[in-house]
Amino acid sequence: MIIWATMCWICIGFAASMEGLSNTEDWAYQWYSDESFRFQCHISGLNVSQTDYVTWQTPDQRILPNLYNDTEYEVISKDNVNGFELLIKKIHPNVHGVYFCKVYDNQGLARGQTIYGLNIHEAKYHNMLDKYKSQINVAIIASMAFFVKILTICLVCHYQYVTPEMEAKRRQRKTGEPYSVSNDVQMATNGQLADSMASPEWKGAYENPEDFTQF
Structure with missing residues (x-):
């Protein structure tokens, strides 16, 4: 388990470095449990146009296209870009982890991608x-x-x-x-x-002459 976790962190660090995000604070966020959170697909050096569209990859490796909507996620078009925003409806341990957003042109060719993290270490708390x-x-x-x-x-x-x-x-x-x-x-x-001897109900032979038999 420790080896597997170490390999995952190495892969995440490598992906972040490829995107020019060497500092965790640049791409990883911390937020409160049971609240909603939003990611927007901003890629450094890339101007996302209205003819582009965005897909999202969740920590469990699912690919979410534009207008995707379920109990956990909703992909929303914003600024006339399809799928530009990912809404996490309720934060809980199953949605913690690393997210990728990928931008494609109208021909389906990839233009770029970036990485986001949510509660990588732990959730944020209002108090101790x-x-x-x-x-x-x-x-x-x-x-x-x-x-x-x-x-x-x-x-x-x-x-x-x-x-x-x-x-x-x-x-x-x-x-x-x-x-x-x-x-x-x-x-x-x-x-x-x-x-027993002091009890009035118990009487000896001398106290009950009628019960005493004379020979």
Whole structure:
């Protein structure tokens, strides 16, 4: 990929030098995304006459004749020259690149050509927020995904089932006093037994003479 890109730049540089455009600023333009842009076929040292016509070559190697019109491009006659102007209706990455305009006489013989570039390196931005908007969105989504994972782990740890052994160790860490599961279970058992004996619904044999069988 790097070799291919290098070869493309060499070819573009060679074509520009053939046209006498050694400085990129002379033929390459930068403009805002989602806006329209226009090229006019001005060739240094060539007076384009009304009997001439112009064709345009797009970055994807399409040849656009006069009156061509689709969702991306429109070729417009101007100053009585057929196809003199190319309208790019909406700038997006697919239309970035190098354009050629070629001038022909009424016999179909080529008189000259020139090269234009649009957003060769990157599009123009109104402010820094527009430039890094996609990176900011990616960062926000990644942060939210990470937060959801952390929150899920915390909830699982907080509401997970706690065994008596785990509870005993937790109390020991908090109080610093030795604590055993057997003591905990014994205390719970003794408490249940005491509650049962104190309950009015539970009566022993001595409290219920009618249930006591005398021998």
